[in-house]
Amino acid sequence: MAGKPYIIALEEHYLDAEVKQHYTGSDARQAPRVAERLEDVGQGRIADMDAAGIDLQVLSHANPGLQKMDGDTAIRLARAANDRLYETVRAHPDRFAAFAAIPTPAPAAAADELERAVTQLGFKGALVNGLTNGLFLDDKRFWPIFERAAALDVPLYLHPAIPHPAVVEAYYKDYVDKFPSLLRAAWGFTVETATQGVRLVLSGVFDAYPNLKIIIGHFGEGLPFLLWRVNMGFERDRQGSKSFRDAFCEHFYVTTSGFFSDAALLHCMMEMGIDRIMFSVDYPFVDNAPGAEWTKTLPLSPEDKEKLLNGNARRLLKL
Ligand code: MN
Secondary structure: OOOOOOOEEEEEEEOOHHHHOOOOHHHHOOOHHHHHHHOOOOHHHHHHHHHHOOOEEEEEEOOOOOOOOOHHHHHHHHHHHHHHHHHHHHHOOOOEEEOEOOOOOOHHHHHHHHHHHHHOOOOOOEEEEOOEOOEOOOOHHHHHHHHHHHHHOOOEEEEOOOOOHHHHHHHHHHHHOOOHHHHOOOOHHHHHHHHHHHHHHHHOHHHHOOOOOEEEOHHHHOHHHHHHHHHHHHHOOOOOOOOHHHHHHHHEEEEOOOOOOHHHHHHHHHHHOHHHEEOOOOOOOOOHHHHHHHHOOOOOOHHHHHHHHHHHHHHHHOO
């Protein structure tokens, strides 16, 4: 197709067969059509990418990843799953790249696995799903991971997972049976991941590691839309040298995963600038086709469109 831009999508998921065996409860349940596509990292996936015109997927493990396991299990599975993901990428290096799964229940080992994945397997960073056994990532125990990511100059992708059980109990449970998406894409994912982002800024981790780069999907889980008000609120409590707005806009990137809205895109551009926004689909939870169709009508100049569809990702992930 003449003039088709090169398209990189970077919140694209798969499921490792061994990791899957450790999932329980609602984490173990997927719609059959999604489950089938999660486990296909070969011809079916590539055919789906071809049909939509997506050139490169940066693969990451579907939620909840390794975040709800004991440390030893998570360490063992991380190595095995990342080694298998390496083989997946090696089989199709022009179609796939990878974010590592890291064993956050054992933070020092997670930092080491991140380094191994980046320096030995050629991975582009890591993706972490939700809370780690109930803890937000701003907890100081996890700072070795941020220190290593900053030293390696790779981003960490903060991805949602089903919210904390106490939150489900207090906020959501009376609607969950009828509307299971309340815990997921419709609302729960957003609230928890946005909270993760806010807490990270408040923790001071960006003062400690000025080179730290965070990616959040789904157009920043609402934070760009709320940025003016969040910033105003935290100015009342200002402690450090940097405003919430400055910390957020200097350290965070957002993607379009599962959120193909012109209004949301324009809002994010106004708050963060086009250089911080990258295209993603959220395959296979979201289909490639509507995302790819949207790229044909983006309200962007040709230069900004290139940045969104590939340029920003190339720069951040050193592709
Ligand atoms: Mn996702």
